[in-house]
Amino acid sequence: MTLLAGTCVFAQAQQTKPMSIEVFPFELEDKSAGAGIIPPDEHDRRYLSESAQVAREMLSQSGRFTIIDGAARDEAAAPHGLRNCGGCEGRIAREHGASLALLGVVTRVNRTEHTMFIRILDAETGKPVSVGFTDLRMGANYAWPRSVKWLMTNRILR
Known part of the structure; x- marks a missing residue:
């Protein structure tokens, strides 16, 4: 009986062990009419960075994830962004020791x-x-971190 109880406790601990996840820098895909004229500025970079930080904090605070800090970006994907590399962020995360x-x-x-x-x-x-x-x-770029919060709350961490 004691062996069975110990096995159940271990199984439950295994299920609640946080998963390791690498949160990559958020990317901007500019489809606006001014995209070819107005390049991303310091405000865009700031709010993209804040957006990634909100995601990291919410994942960590959920208790379900451990954040892995990896390299900022893979050089092979840099010219067109990770969003266009066919899921290469999975491979990069695995190389950095993350499971997600x-x-x-x-x-x-x-x-x-x-x-x-x-x-x-x-x-x-x-x-x-x-x-x-x-x-x-x-909302303009200042609203991007709020969108992350909404997505994390209503879609990702449900």
């Missing part, structure tokens, strides 16, 4: 509207574990 990879992409529709996409891939198989998309479209 999170990538977030903000698509700027215009200067006051955006959509956001977050996907978590299994680093071993490259298959999606969780995907979230929002087209809240309210």
Whole structure:
């Protein structure tokens, strides 16, 4: 009986062990009319960085994930972003010792509207574990971290 109880406790501990996840820098895909004229600025970079930080904090605070700090970006994917490398963030996360990879992409529709996409891939198989998309479209770049919070709360961490 004691052996059975010990096995159940161990199994429960195994199920609640946090998964390791690498959160990659969020990327901006600018589809606005000004995309070819107005390059991303310090505000865009700031809010992309804050967006990734919100995701890291929410994952960590959930108690279900341990954040792995890896390299900022893989050089092979840099010219067109990780969003266009066919899921290579899974491979990169695995090389950094993570079992999951999170990538977030903000698509700027215009200067006051955006959509956001977050996907978590299994680093071993490259298959999606969780995907979230929002087209809240309210607010300029300062609203990107709020969109992350909404997606994490309502799609990713449910």
